[in-house]
Amino acid sequence: MAPRAGFPSDAAALALDGDWHFRLGAGLHDLTPGFEDPSHDVTGWETVSVPSCWQLDGIPDAPHRGSPAYTNQIYPFPVDPPRVPDANPTAEYRREFTLPEAWPADGGRSVLRFEGVDSCFAVWLNGSRLGDGKGSRLPTEFDATAALRPGRNVLAVRVHQWSAGSYLEDQDMWWVSGIFRSVRLLHRPADGVRDLFVHADYDHLTGEGILRVDADPAAAGTEARVTVPELGLDLRAGETVRVAVEPWTAETPRLYDATLTAGAERVPLRIGFRRVRVEDGLLKVNGRRILLRGVNRHEWHPETGRTLDRSTMLRDIELMKRHNINAVRTSHYPPDQEFLSLCDELGLWVIDECDLETHGFELVGWRDNPSADPRWRDAYLDRMSRMVERDKNHPAVIMWSLGNEAGTGDNLRAMAEWTHERDPGRPVHYEGDRDSGYVDVYSRMYADHDETDRIGRCVEEPTKDPALDAHRRALPFILCEYAHAMGNGPGGLVEYQRLFEQHPRCQGGFVWEWIDHGIARRTEEGRAFFAYGGDFGEVVHDGNFVADGLVLPDRTPSPGLVEYKKVVEPVTVSVDRAACTVGVRNGQDFADTGHLRWLWLVEDAGELVAEGELAVPPVPAGESVFAPWPPELRTAARSAGTGERWLTVRAVLGKDLPWAPAGHEVAWCQERMPASGAGSAHRPTGFAPASAGGGSITLGPGTFDPDTGRLVRLGAHDMTGPRLDLWRAPTDNDLRGWGGSVAERWRAAGLDRLEHKVLGVAPGDGGLTVRTRVSAAGTDAAMEADYHYRVPADAPGRLWLTLEVRPVADWPFPLPRLGVRAALPAAFDTVTWFGAGPGEAYPDTRAAARVGRFASTVAAWQTPYLFPQENGHRADVRWAELTGAGGGLRLLGAPHFGLTARPWTSEDLDAARHPTDLAPRGALYVNADLAQHGVGSASCGPGVLPAHRLLPGPSTLTVGFEAMEG
Numbered sequence: 001m002a003p004r005a006g007f008p009s010d011a012a013a014l015a016l017d018g019d020w021h022f023r024l025g026a027g028l029h030d031l032t033p034g035f036e037d038p039s040h041d042v043t044g045w046e047t048v049s050v051p052s053c054w055q056l057d058g059i060p061d062a063p064h065r066g067s068p069a070y071t072n073q074i075y076p077f078p079v080d081p082p083r084v085p086d087a088n089p090t091a092e093y094r095r096e097f098t099l100p101e102a103w104p105a106d107g108g109r110s111v112l113r114f115e116g117v118d119s120c121f122a123v124w125l126n127g128s129r130l131g132d133g134k135g136s137r138l139p140t141e142f143d144a145t146a147a148l149r150p151g152r153n154v155l156a157v158r159v160h161q162w163s164a165g166s167y168l169e170d171q172d173m174w175w176v177s178g179i180f181r182s183v184r185l186l187h188r189p190a191d192g193v194r195d196l197f198v199h200a201d202y203d204h205l206t207g208e209g210i211l212r213v214d215a216d217p218a219a220a221g222t223e224a225r226v227t228v229p230e231l232g233l234d235l236r237a238g239e240t241v242r243v244a245v246e247p248w249t250a251e252t253p254r255l256y257d258a259t260l261t262a263g264a265e266r267v268p269l270r271i272g273f274r275r276v277r278v279e280d281g282l283l284k285v286n287g288r289r290i291l292l293r294g295v296n297r298h299e300w301h302p303e304t305g306r307t308l309d310r311s312t313m314l315r316d317i318e319l320m321k322r323h324n325i326n327a328v329r330t331s332h333y334p335p336d337q338e339f340l341s342l343c344d345e346l347g348l349w350v351i352d353e354c355d356l357e358t359h360g361f362e363l364v365g366w367r368d369n370p371s372a373d374p375r376w377r378d379a380y381l382d383r384m385s386r387m388v389e390r391d392k393n394h395p396a397v398i399m400w401s402l403g404n405e406a407g408t409g410d411n412l413r414a415m416a417e418w419t420h421e422r423d424p425g426r427p428v429h430y431e432g433d434r435d436s437g438y439v440d441v442y443s444r445m446y447a448d449h450d451e452t453d454r455i456g457r458c459v460e461e462p463t464k465d466p467a468l469d470a471h472r473r474a475l476p477f478i479l480c481e482y483a484h485a486m487g488n489g490p491g492g493l494v495e496y497q498r499l500f501e502q503h504p505r506c507q508g509g510f511v512w513e514w515i516d517h518g519i520a521r522r523t524e525e526g527r528a529f530f531a532y533g534g535d536f537g538e539v540v541h542d543g544n545f546v547a548d549g550l551v552l553p554d555r556t557p558s559p560g561l562v563e564y565k566k567v568v569e570p571v572t573v574s575v576d577r578a579a580c581t582v583g584v585r586n587g588q589d590f591a592d593t594g595h596l597r598w599l600w601l602v603e604d605a606g607e608l609v610a611e612g613e614l615a616v617p618p619v620p621a622g623e624s625v626f627a628p629w630p631p632e633l634r635t636a637a638r639s640a641g642t643g644e645r646w647l648t649v650r651a652v653l654g655k656d657l658p659w660a661p662a663g664h665e666v667a668w669c670q671e672r673m674p675a676s677g678a679g680s681a682h683r684p685t686g687f688a689p690a691s692a693g694g695g696s697i698t699l700g701p702g703t704f705d706p707d708t709g710r711l712v713r714l715g716a717h718d719m720t721g722p723r724l725d726l727w728r729a730p731t732d733n734d735l736r737g738w739g740g741s742v743a744e745r746w747r748a749a750g751l752d753r754l755e756h757k758v759l760g761v762a763p764g765d766g767g768l769t770v771r772t773r774v775s776a777a778g779t780d781a782a783m784e785a786d787y788h789y790r791v792p793a794d795a796p797g798r799l800w801l802t803l804e805v806r807p808v809a810d811w812p813f814p815l816p817r818l819g820v821r822a823a824l825p826a827a828f829d830t831v832t833w834f835g836a837g838p839g840e841a842y843p844d845t846r847a848a849a850r851v852g853r854f855a856s857t858v859a860a861w862q863t864p865y866l867f868p869q870e871n872g873h874r875a876d877v878r879w880a881e882l883t884g885a886g887g888g889l890r891l892l893g894a895p896h897f898g899l900t901a902r903p904w905t906s907e908d909l910d911a912a913r914h915p916t917d918l919a920p921r922g923a924l925y926v927n928a929d930l931a932q933h934g935v936g937s938a939s940c941g942p943g944v945l946p947a948h949r950l951l952p953g954p955s956t957l958t959v960g961f962e963a964m965e966g
């Protein structure tokens, strides 16, 4: 049937989800003749639940109906359009249903509606073929009127995994199949509406909404009417009214309940008034430039794949809103429509993207790309119209996207033209055609910071055609994908955000991507893990490239999400110490700050000194105020302390909102107060001597091996003392890289197999000096590393190490890390520290870490990235205590160090393929770093920015050690 809006209605409907009979065959040679015939006996068949993806049946144990397969770009079958392999898993679904006795017989139609079937299917009702469908993530309706019977009905559906449609569905995701969204039988009353289009414009100059609801058919016999009780409106479909309203925005998702009545049918509507325009080179909503703090969202659940229930969709939106995300690109297909309804209600800007990607053709030089072949034109238009028609009444949708990575060609232009004609109220997006001739925004993915800056200043490189170049240059710019969130990272968010805030043309972007598409599995011993590409024996696959989200598959926020939340804070708080004020800049585009409360606290060495609330009047969008410190804050800030004194200001929700409870923190800032007592540099009066004898060297609480100079005991605790460490288990961003992987260079230089040559162990009156040369087999590049251990005479329990490192010969690349590693008793499983936290932080992912006193278990310090890699580093640690049964160890900074602690080594992390490969080794491995290299986002995008690179050079690290007795 012709596409139309998805809308609820009070007309009769019958849900057909639930258990269906099911048989999976190997291909067209393996079908069940006559399975669609109601008399065909399927009682012996298995059952499957609808909706579901059949390859995930059995998860988290082994799948038993085929296997999911992951590829990014490459087609998992020969590129021979439109043909697909003979080995084409084909499922036969059967279910019976009883037509309710009250099913209306008013001369209307009965329609079978499939919300999503992957990838191609045919439908029979009571043996009559109703038709077939393609376009997996789009609805398909069949007229079932003639075939429907009173009482028992038999519905049969045959689904093929591969079809010509698969060539248009080459998104970077798992290949999974089946009836994966709901199925319903709908009664369409004879005098009801077939389709409706709500035009709810907003005139920001007058504050009026301009409403017209088009109903199709316009008025079949009875007149279709629309009522909006809250606005006192009762109008004919097709009639236009102007009325004062509150507009809809993602920040203020104001919806008006309305009803469309046509004959006996009543359709509930939720109307949001807003105007989206590209004007003056800017993307504007309700007359104002908006800033997109977005994320790309695939639909994914680790157990059900692309079948999502409402609570999972709601969870996504709550998590997004709680992390200051205001926009979603539905990469790369229209989501379950319920998701859009939730976006309308809770407020997110949405770019709704069509189910289209032909990226695999790039690997064959774009030969035969369907985008440029007229034979595919109808398929392209069909997909676009089905999306636009289904979703056109969602105020959250502010832009249509033609699809993703489908190259260039006239079929794309035709989609854009059709869309402009059908819905002039929304701009059209497509990234894949650099000329941007038929779209309304200039969109790119992974442009680096420098290029984004050039685009922001409108001085980007010209393209060939001057007319097209001029067109593009006048368009607003968005990064439809940036900041690839694979594994540890993404780094460099702060610098992107600065560009978005600096250049009006740069209207933000969408982090790639929301969720790691891991699949729940268990090892043979029953330990849970998340599988990625290759774990199901795929012939071609792209490994863990499918795990590149801001949330883990179970929707645990990753450190990257916490960082993004801080970077895209909708209000910016600052402290002016001299003026004794707190500055608040409202970076929102519409809402004032009336929903926020402003809490302050002063801590001394991490201990609370005083706290209170600031009076900040509501700040209008885009404006700033300065609030004076209350007297208690002035006093607390100035009174002398014993340690570092910090003022923290937090903006929290003043009341419960639909997406977060009162007290939820939205933004914060910190400033160090002048009253800080720390830094009163302690000057020891003298140092204890080191003494050799009895097969060891003793210095204060430390016992050393006389041959290697390594610390073997501190107080009562055995340890394997600190040694220079330059290695980290490469992150995904270290491993991959545009312009080469930095991890390959590290490995070639042998950073993972360094040898420590002892040049001298010299105990003396002032302490112990150990000289070493650290280098790898086959190279003359080395680090001279001198360890100076000292124990101050007035602090005899404290052992200080000063490590001096000098590079020798050539080190033409940044180092992963520079610091020391030691092994401590495994029993030390708890960590308390004063420094940055509570989460992990690296030089370019440091924004979300605040200075404070924190406690955690060592276990909770590990970030279980699906592919094991360096993680869990805590930055700017002043002191830390690692404790457990039998005591502990205190580490002291001079002033700061970076800290990781884990029950396995970096080498173990490097070798592991899944977190379940990691086994505790019976020691706690602790790294104290002078510095780490940044993280960047080179797994797909720019590497580490110059400011965050760890370049080799003469360096000095000082750390103190103190044993804590049990």
Ligand code: GAL
Pocket (backbone or CB within 6 Å): 072, 171, 172, 332, 404, 405, 445, 481, 484, 512, 545, 548, 940
């Ligand atoms: C983009 C693509 C996404 C994803 C990403 C890398 O090129 O549009 O679908 O593949 O790269 O993760």
